Amino acid sequence: MGWHIADHEGVLTLSRQPGARMDFAVEQRLPTVRSRRRLAHQIRQDMWRALRALRGFSPVVRVHPDPAGIRVEAGGQVAARPFPKARCEAILRDLLSDPQHQARWMRHA
Structure with missing residues (x-):
C-alpha cells in the first residue's frame, strides 16, 4: 500500500489516502531542505513509531513554505x-522539537 502525495500551491501533503x-x-518550523518529500517521509516514519499503539492511526504530514524556512504540520x-x-x-x-530527530531529518532531506 503506497502513500498519497499531493503538492497544492506549494504545500506538500503526505497521507495514506487522499483527503485525509x-x-x-x-x-x-524547520530550516529549508532539499527535498520536502523526503522530510515528510522521515517525519511520518518517526510519528508512526511514536504512536503505533494508537488504534486506527493514519499519519499525515504537511510541509508549508515559510519565509524563514518551512513549517511542518504533523498529525493524523x-x-x-x-x-x-x-x-x-x-x-x-516532543518528537518534532527533538534536536537529534531534526538533525537526522535534515541529513536525509
Whole structure:
C-alpha cells in the first residue's frame, strides 16, 4: 500500500489516502531542505513509531513554505474514538522539537 502525495500551491501533503483529515496536529518550523518529500517521509516514519499503539492511526504530514524556512504540520487521522488527543499532541510536540530527530531529518532531506 503506497502513500498519497499531493503538492497544492506549494504545500506538500503526505497521507495514506487522499483527503485525509487531521484529528490532531502540531506544528514546527524547520530550516529549508532539499527535498520536502523526503522530510515528510522521515517525519511520518518517526510519528508512526511514536504512536503505533494508537488504534486506527493514519499519519499525515504537511510541509508549508515559510519565509524563514518551512513549517511542518504533523498529525493524523484516528479511526478509534475516543482517543487521547492531548497525549498524542504532546508526544508529537516532543518528537518534532527533538534536536537529534531534526538533525537526522535534515541529513536525509
